[in-house]
Amino acid sequence: MNADQKMRQSTSASAYGARAGTAGAGSGAGDGDPPGRVRRFWSERRVPAGIVALVIAAVSGLLLYDVAAVRSGRRAMRWRDWLADELASRPLDNAWVVGGAALLAALGVWMVILAMAPGLRGLLPMRAPEPESEPGPGPGAEAEAAVRAGIDRTSAGLVLRDRAMEVPGVRSARVDVGRRRIRARALAHFRDLDEVRADLDTALHEGIRQLGLARPPALSVHVRRSAKSKG
Structure with missing residues (x-):
């Protein structure tokens, strides 16, 4: 196996939006919907x-x-x-x-x-809750529409790292969450690298979907064999 084949086997980069649109029907309603127009949080300074x-x-x-x-x-x-x-x-x-x-x-x-500039670069806005089919009149509906949610990038990285550690064959993982891209790096100590990468890619896409981000970043996954496993 040459160097190009090894690189292709252990690396994958894909846009989350395209992957979410191809999710199965059983994954829940609204999985393939385009992200809503949610503005970033502004720092009060x-x-x-x-x-x-x-x-x-x-x-x-x-x-x-x-x-x-x-x-x-x-x-x-x-x-x-x-x-x-x-x-x-x-x-x-x-x-x-x-x-x-x-x-x-x-x-x-x-x-x-x-x-x-809005500031608060470490805070990722989340999607607004979907309105009920028959919302009742009253101030409660307006208050619910005004609620905004966000998640810290460090916390999102920890959640996705725990997701990655649940994949069989992953010995250690590191997930860096940016505003436009999520980079995941993992060490595999058994199983084929291509299988580990595919399962890790699927698990992280599902984890990103469950985070409910308004603008889901693209996902880049890199898997390599640990030095101890090579020996």
């Missing part, structure tokens, strides 16, 4: 917003105090005299002026991007 507000308030208060002191006949602070002299003496094409302006512009763009 209370601590960063509070820190930025405190820094801006402190700088503004210090500047306001210095301006009021100068208006009352006192001398301005040394840092403001130094800054005014530097801005008055340095031309606009000076390297320090251009560098400082570029740094402030990059910092502003970075803060805008962070403010527009």
Whole structure:
């Protein structure tokens, strides 16, 4: 067996959506349905917003105090005299002026991007519960529709790893859950690698389906023989 055949035997990558659409009818209703439009969770960012507000308030208060002191006949602070002299003496094409302006512009763009990004990358949104066939009127239905669920990527990886360890022939497994791809690596100590990979692929797809993710990531499975089994 050459190297290409070994690689083909021990590696598989497949999109979860295509696999879910081919699931049997007995696996439950809605297994092949396309993922719903569920938005990601947004971070409230209370601590960063509070820190930025405190820094801006402190700088503004210090500047306001210095301006009021100068208006009352006192001398301005040394840092403001130094800054005014530097801005008055340095031309606009000076390297320090251009560098400082570029740094402030990059910092502003970075803060805008962070403010527009949802954050909470470690939390995967789950599908909303399906509505009942005949929902009754009342505030309970609206409250149920407003409920959102999510699962931590680390927790999802532990659940899928336990699934992988239940496959016969798997000695150890590691599952890394990303936002767009799930990578599973396993060591097999008996059985044919192709059979272990097929069973592991099926078990992990079933585990991903039961997680109920709104956007199920693609699955990549890699199985290899452990060194002790080779010996």
